[in-house]
Amino acid sequence: MKYIESESNASIKQWKKLHTKKEREKTGTFLLEGPHLIEEAIASGAALVHVIVEENFEMKDEWLKEKFTLWTVPAKIMKILSETEKPQGIIAVCEMPAEPEEILKENGRYLFVDGVQDPGNLGTIIRTADSAGLDGVFLGEGTADLFNGKTVRSTQGSIFHLPIVKKDLQKALSDCQSLNIPVYSTSLSDAVDMREVPETKGFALIVGNEGSGVQPALQNESTMNVKIPIFGKAESLNVSVATGILLYELQRKR
Template sequence: MRYIEITSRSNPHIREAVTVKGKRPHKYDAFLIEGPHLLQMAFQARIVIQKIFFTEEYLSTKEGTQLLRQISRTGAELFRINRHILSRLSDTETPQGIVAMASCRPLSLDELRLRDPALLIVIDGVQDPGNLGTIIRTSDAAGVDALILLPGTCDVFMPKVLRATAGSIFNVPLVYSETGELMRWLQEKSIKALVTDVKASQNLYEADLTQPLAFVFGHEATGVTEKLKRQADVLVKIPLFGEAESLNVAISAAICMYEAVRQRTAKKNQALVQSDRTSRKD
């Protein structure tokens, strides 16, 4: 395993990484991954890892040596740095000894592979990194087909979002889309756009979530844009039984996703039982 030692903060590779950390020219051309867990998940998901910066302390661990050897076979450049340089690249108070520069090409809408029935999550202006990361992590757990990001949403590859996803960011297909383009595509695919609204007359648990659906979640304060809300096929509300006036957007997303999963699982099980009964009669 070959690597280059860097001792200067003004090294071109370090300056490039610092620039990527601060502001990327394009959202997915390059981003930083910090920590062995996220890096391992990115590697397993075949994310393109361009450069890895690590300390001698991390290299001296068994897990560190193993991970670096695995990733080095992909052609990534390896650089050993000291803790002072690492602090320039790290976004945490206690750096874990390794930071990588990676890139990820989002898919287009037409490249998505949809299950039957489709289940999509659309993000319309969510601003808090923790909320966005939690929605992505829940989307992964619920088996969502893809996450579609509309203009005005916070950077999905910023460090705080990546950490909040716990690595799920690398498991869920991502699409950047304009609102008009998305709504036309949903109509072509016969996928219903569903928006939660506290003023909606229909209850979430009364809605049919077994059909192809795209849940839309919006800005923490203002919600989904009025234009998109008017174009939605279904408006539902999550019932509130206490004194709370609303729910956090990430919580709302989790409730909606898992209600869809529950309904779809129940329908599938019911179909299996009916099929079994029919076969027994035959």
């Protein structure tokens, strides 16, 4: 175990840079914060490079069997590295998992994320897709960074549980249709009530940007546009809430 006391230490400066997308992409690493995420990473076989703990933090014995460099820091340093108001006493530098080359399969269940910009929404959507038992998630252009700290924390570890691929959604849509997987796009107009969607073994659901929704080109090429009935006076639902409702309804129709 190595001890760092100074805020000007080169390692501290380097790890702090991982708060930026540019540095994450440059190094192929990102930060995990809190014991739950680190436990999920270890359980999934993710590669931890460094683990930084606050003084007096109690490490689990099984964690110490992993191949990472362990550092101890005072509370003031942990606060510098943390992106939360109340640091949980442990942060890890983790290698980005390699993207799988192909995740589509016959009767598979997938989620397309089209330009969702809020990291918290994206993380919650990924967590929901994991909970609903999906086979993979495709992230389209304009979507928040998968390895943003808020995204990672909002996934609650689901980032390690299912394949997540950055891909041109037009191409992904075409690939799904070639496997006879119906693609449903969310829409507030010219759409079928989700309760009227026919039974299907596999499916892909497209959810869109918080303000503008799914881009028209994807709506036009989808198998069917679907909507959630609104019974009150709200005009629409938060994208992560809508994703959960639709995924569970589609799963129910399997």
